[in-house]
Amino acid sequence: MYCRNCGKELKEEWEICPYCGKAVNRSNDPEKNGEAVSSKESVQTGEEKADLTSGSKKVTGRLLIKILSLVAVVCFFCPLYLFSCAGRELFTLSGLDITFGFEYMSEEMEGILSFGALLLLPLIAFLLSFGKKNTAEDSKKRNLKHYIGAACSFAAVLLALYFSATLTGSADGTPLSVTVEFAMILLIMANLLAAAIAFYQIFLCSPREKNGKQLSKASVGIRSALKLAGLSILIAVICLIPTAATPSVDPGEYLEETEPEEEPANLADVDMEDMIGATMEEMEAYGFDDTGILEDSPVSIVYDDNGKVSEVIIEGDADEAPSFHGVTMDMEKEEADTLLSDTYDILQDSGDVGFSRVKSETRECVTCALEEGLVKLIEYRTLTEEEYAEMQDEINASLYIFPDSDKRYLTEDEVRALDAHQLLLGRNEIFARHGRMFDMQELADYFNSQPWYNGTIPADQFDSSVLNDHERANADLIKRIEDEKNGTGSAAFAGKMGVYCSTTQPGGIETGRVEVTDLGNGSVQVDLGWLGGAVLLSETAQVLDSSTAEFTTYGITVTLIWSGDSNLTMIRNGGSLGDSYLDEITGGLNFVWAAEFNQR
Structure with a gap:
């Protein structure tokens, strides 16, 4: 006969089911009526209780385990760890990268074969969750499947925690840092929940009697937990054997190999504008010493009084030198100037020699030296107020015929030093400063090409009262000498x-x-x-x-x-x-x- 409550096979003389503790109900016993008994005909079999449904087929424990195991498998292929240095993200690694190795900066990094257990164990738990509902005769087999599935899921949790602790610990004392990504957290949680559901199935299906003595629920739970813990640890240790047998794949080994200070060539992938304001400690991660020198490097830096990067000089081969605001070595002048112009608004053009661009708000200056029209050196620094004022004067001198004709009286000698055409432009730039427009096409074309000019007032509407005393006197002086040079007398x-x-x-x-x-x-x-x-x-x-x-x-x-x-x-x-x-x-x-x- 069988228990009408848990479906376990009972002896005829038992009055209480040793498995579930319920009184044996012999009324309408199918066996006594000569009818065959099957687990399907029972009111509630042990398998149904183990599936957490009490007969319902909507959501079963096995279905939840399948879903959670698949989630863990998918997470294995996602980025699990983020490696960074000095606040800059370097790369991320998925489970496949860590298991079979990966390439970083042209170097082959060995893998950790045992890490593949994080994929294998959830797959085993997933497969064990399949199968037809077992009869009472299959209870031992069913319970064994629950134990193995739960142990695989819990072993995966132990291994994930071990590898995460090992990787993050290997970075201690180095400029590198390792961050556990969301996918790894989700992988741990999915396996943990799958193990918890499987453990509850074990608890429901475990015998409630030993040696003819009935066991309490607490006793059954403790015995089941101890068995599950032992089996989980055993599986985890077995999975770690490949790592123990192959010391060369220790996680700390490739962490050290990825340190930038050992691979200064990685500066080629860096935009040095991002390093402005970086601390001395952060730059040491790239191999720079406290004087800003990196041996055999195309870059040198200068620290300010606070130990932060304030100046940068880049030169050398285009394949090894880093960029600055997107500008690289051997880039053409026009392209480099275009890239810089979106942030550095003031241009000082020195022709074929080079050019400088300055951010007017902060006086930050980027200078590009040229050879045959190509960038061969990039220098970044912040100008002092005096240097900025001097540069402004030089820029004005290149943009105006008489840069300060609105601030002082010109001398006759400096006016006579120019030809008649220059005097024509110099005289009219006095009016152009105030927005006067010009009918003469030559003058209109010239001033429209000047970056400072903004013509808004038609010539016949221009009011000369806006001119100051310097401008009036200078316009008269320039006109007189201009006419004289034109040959009239x-x-x-x-x-x-x-x-x-x-x-x-x-x-x-x-x-x-x-x-x-x-x-x-x-x-x-x-x-x-x-x-x-x-x-x-x-x-x-x-x-x-x-x-x-x-x-x-x-x-x-x-x-x-x-x-x-x-x-x-x-x-x-x-x-x-x-x-x-x-x-x-x-x-x-x-x-x-x-x-x-x-x-x-």
């Missing part, structure tokens, strides 16, 4: 020298008066005012041709045009001269040479 001038009077009275007040005096060297002096009154404006005009002279004051150009030798008209180009009377007489008013005021 008083010898070819047809207009009479002397006093001219307006044919009408400006504003109905006084007769306008203009006196023209020959100064030689292609220039004349022009005095403006009213007849019998004070001179309101005195300027030097440059003779442009036989009937035209021109002067610029306050950023406004006034052109004197003769019709014949005695009739004069003045035309003002631009804004106001600051006096309504002067504005009127230079606004196209007609003047004639007055004989009565020109008697000698």
Whole structure:
């Protein structure tokens, strides 16, 4: 007969089932009625209890073990450990890498064969979870499968903890660090849960009687746990035998081989911009000594007072030298400049010799030395305030004809040192600084090519009052010498020298008066005012041709045009001269040479 509660075979004389402790129910005993008894016909067999379902077929213990074992198998192929140095990630290793070895920096690293047990043991547990439901006669076989499956899962947990402790411990005292990845944590948890479910199956199926004496549930649990622990440890030790027999695959061995200080060539894969601010200890991991020198290396560094990297110099072969902000040795100038320009906004171009780029906010400077248009040296450092100011002056000197014409009075000697075309550009850059646009195509093209220029004001709307005293005086000086260099002079001038009077009275007040005096060297002096009154404006005009002279004051150009030798008209180009009377007489008013005021 069989127990109607646990399905175990019982002796006829037993009144209480020694396996589950329940009273034997002989009512409606199928055997007494001559009917065959099978475990399938029992109300609840031991196998059903072991599957944690009490007859339900929705989720069984065996199904959970299958799922958890497969999770552990999948995790084995994922990155299990992260290796890093000085805060920089170097590489990750999966279970296959650690088992069969891997290649790092062109070096073959030996594997740990025993690590493969983390794949094999969950597979065994997975396979043992299959099979048809056993009858009561198969209870011993069923229990053995539960023991082996649980022991494999728990042994996998022990091995995973052992290998993790060994790998992380091997990195102690070195610049390397080993981090256990999420996949390894998940592998341990999956095996642990599978072992726990299998252990509960063992507990449910274990006999409750020994030598005719009934055992308590606590006693059964303790006996089962001790058996499972012993079997798990035995399996784990057996799995470690390949490692013990092969000392050359000790984890610490390849940890040491991956230290950057022993492989300085790995700098070729480093962008040294990432090392700015790194500590002396971090750089020692790459082999640099406390003076910033790395023997036989294309890189040298300088530490600041706080022991952090503040300067970097890179040179040497392109295959061995690291990069800086993506710039590498033998890179073409244009490509290198493009890469740097997204962060380092100020350019100082030295032509074929090289160039520098500076981050204006922090004064960080990257200099590239060139040979035949290719980068041969990269230097990084932070400029002092004085160096930055000096560089700005040099940059301005290369961008402007007269870099400081808005801050000081130019001397005649420095203006005369330039040719007429340079003076044309230098004079108009005074107006260009204030956003004036230009109708002359040559000037428009030139200033549009300058990085500092932003033309926003049309020429006929430009107000010269925005010019300061330095700019007004310098514009007049440059114009005078510019016209002189263009070859115009008083010898070819047809207009009479002397006093001219307006044919009408400006504003109905006084007769306008203009006196023209020959100064030689292609220039004349022009005095403006009213007849019998004070001179309101005195300027030097440059003779442009036989009937035209021109002067610029306050950023406004006034052109004197003769019709014949005695009739004069003045035309003002631009804004106001600051006096309504002067504005009127230079606004196209007609003047004639007055004989009565020109008697000698």
